[in-house]
Amino acid sequence: MRYWFFVLSIVYTYSLGAKETLRIGVQLEGQKHVEQFIAGREISSIDDYSGEFAYRDVVEQVLLLQALHFGGFRGNIELVQADHYKRRLRLLEQGLLDLSVTGVWLSDALPIKDNLYISRPLLRDGEAEAGFYVHQNNTRARQVNDKFGLQRLNAISNKNWQIDWRIMSAIGFAHLDSVSQFTQMTDMIMKGRSDVMLATFYNTDDLSFSQDNETFVPIHGLKVKLPGSRHFVVSKAAGNSEIFAYVQRGLKELRSRGLINKAYRQSGYINEKVNHWMVIR
Secondary structure (H helix, E strand, O other), X not given: OEEEEOOOEEEEEOOOOOOOEEEEEEOXXXXXXXXXXXXXXXXXXXXXXXXXXXXXHHHHHHHHHHHXXXXXXXXXXXXXXXXOHHHHHHHHHOOOOOEEOOOEEHHHHHHHHHHEEEEEEEEOOOOOEEEEEEEOOOHHHHOOOOHHHHOOOEEEEOOOOHHHHHHHHHHOOXXXXXXXXXXXXXXXXXXXXXXXXXXXXXXXOOOOEEEOOEEEEEEEEEEEEOOOOEEEEEEOOOOHHHHHHHHHXXXXXXXXXXXXXXXXXXXXXXXXXXXXXXXXX
16 A cells, blocks of 8 residues: 655555545644654554554544455545544535544534434544643643632633533633634643643653644643544445445454554553543533
């Protein structure tokens, strides 16, 4: 299997195909991390999802490509720039994309289910957790140890991420702003305009992540459960029932091999280090 990088898309080539080109919506900036994570490995051979670039979005993209492969798909794949989660859902609903490169929350898919095929679950209800991430130098925020302490902080989220926004709104922060991209959230925190953001856990020793040469860490001891399950969704455009069948068969095979759970655990998304942390409700 080979990768060719272009300005706005990647073509992932197989020998034969049920459909000439399968269009998958991606966040373009994240594709450099996908290339670094794959590091020349054959997609079908990957069974180690650890490493510096093992972010959730990256491993979900790899799982999707593996599901297509194990499900029997042998066509061309074009990764099309659609940077925003809500935009990808809209393009899927309109039939302008065939798949989203990452899973989507069931609660986001159900309102447009008449236009989507919804796969077997990637993450089952109750498996997903997230932490309250702050800048490593924000000692005041890092000292918070309960919900009342969180409520004295200023928070940043994205109102289009409905589950995140509902959780952050319910906590009752002193102030809650919305921006459209993850990098805008980290920028707001770096500039001191916000204290805290909700983010999934990472596979680093201290659960931290870096963005623009700055380090962000979770408030130790506090986490939330993200309600609902995550699924791959396929547009119900003409001819895509066969694509959906490939995805379903591939996910069944990945689940039987234990690779889905392994991917989420090795990427840090399902993280044993936070098993005993307090769940903020």
